[in-house]
């Protein structure tokens with residue numbers, strides 16, 4: 382029997398970790414390569430560590446490193462020294478944030494809206510900065526820069542998340558106001574995709590992608606619409622390829638990608654989310670799919686001994702990008718590279734032979750009292766008491782709908 386530990390580095394979330402732990406437990410031992418593999422999940426604690434110590438984990442699902450340095454440095458240590466597999470690796474998420482993602486996708490030929498990076502509004506709190514900025518910061522005409530980008534536009538931090546510092550700018554007065562408020566944040570000006578038809582938000586875990594119909598103007602629990610053919614098959618495939626390309630390119634394996642579709646053109650606007658939202662209160666119908674995908678991919682990586690790689694290899698991507706081939710031909714090549722990166726064939730074979738029972742097991746779990754207990758506890762800890770009943774009915778309804786759809790699919 383070989384043993385594998387999946388470590389969870391968690392912040393304030395309770396819902397999905399509980400779901401994930403329960404699924405790992407229900408899954409039981411896995412047969413692969415003529416051996417039996419015992420997989421366990423455990424929440425990791427933050428404590429002093431010797432740089433030469435040996436970690437117990439094969440794989441870590443990280444939700445902390447983007448804002449908490451101690452676990453981030455531990456992750457780097459176990460990646461560099463012990464080949465621990467990370468979803469996601471701070472090596473790529475620290476050095477390659479939103480800004481790098483825009484750059485990479487532009488070179489790959491995607492329709493990233495016109496984007497300009499402007500210098501800080503306020504000098505950084507650093508004694509040397511006054512001299513540097515006085516001597517080398519070139520004066521610039523913000524209004525003229527903005528006119529070239531065109532109104533309306535979005536001003537947003539180069540590395541942002543959770544709407545921090547994001548504003549829509551419709552005219553010069555708003556431009557100056559937003560820039561004054563940006564303070565010590567480094568900002569992009571990005572042309573708005575105005576009047577888009579669909580906001581497609583793709584959640585990708587390993588090679589598994591779900592493209593969802595997202596409505597940013599709705600309250601959190603209603604942002605994801607349950608709809609299955611809101612994109613044409615061609616545009617649906619394109620959004621999937623873009624999401625997987627981003628992930629394979631940067632080696633981000635648990636990420637969400639936001640794309641706006643207008644007149645049949647797909648505009649990627651945000652696709653570097655180190656800690657994508659997988660709360661049951663936002664994903665509802667899609668939550669079982671997300672948990673199942675996280676289970677399959679993390680178990681695949683841990684059990685098959687998939688090799689972790691900390692560095693991005695841009696070469697093969699740019700070899701395709703820099704040719705005269707059409708956009709569609711490039712997309713097909715990117716899909717091939719990302720299928721290679723995620724070992725799609727080997728993975729599908731693994732799921733079919735080592736995890737044949739997982740679909741049925743997840744369905745059984747979603748209709749069980751223990752899934753309902755997660756819903757009850759999550760609703761209680763998320764909403765005020767007078768809303769409990771309404772929200773519980775809402776989430777029971779949507780996850781129940783998933784279970785019926787899934788049962789119908791299974792025949």
Ligand SMILES: Nc1ncnc2c1ncn2[C@@H]1O[C@H](COP(=O)(O)OP(=O)(O)OP(=O)(O)O)[C@@H](O)[C@H]1O
Pocket residue numbers: 494535537541542543544545547571572573574575597639641650651
């Ligand atoms: N170029 C754009 N065109 C149209 N809408 C945009 C554009 N850029 C951003 N937005 C809108 O602003 C929102 C926030 O922008 P963005 O996703 O870049 O920031 P964020 O901090 O990552 O926010 P979130 O955590 O909600 O994803 C987007 O979800 C979208 O609704």
Ligand SMILES: [Mg+2]
Pocket residue numbers: 543639651
């Ligand atoms: Mg976003």
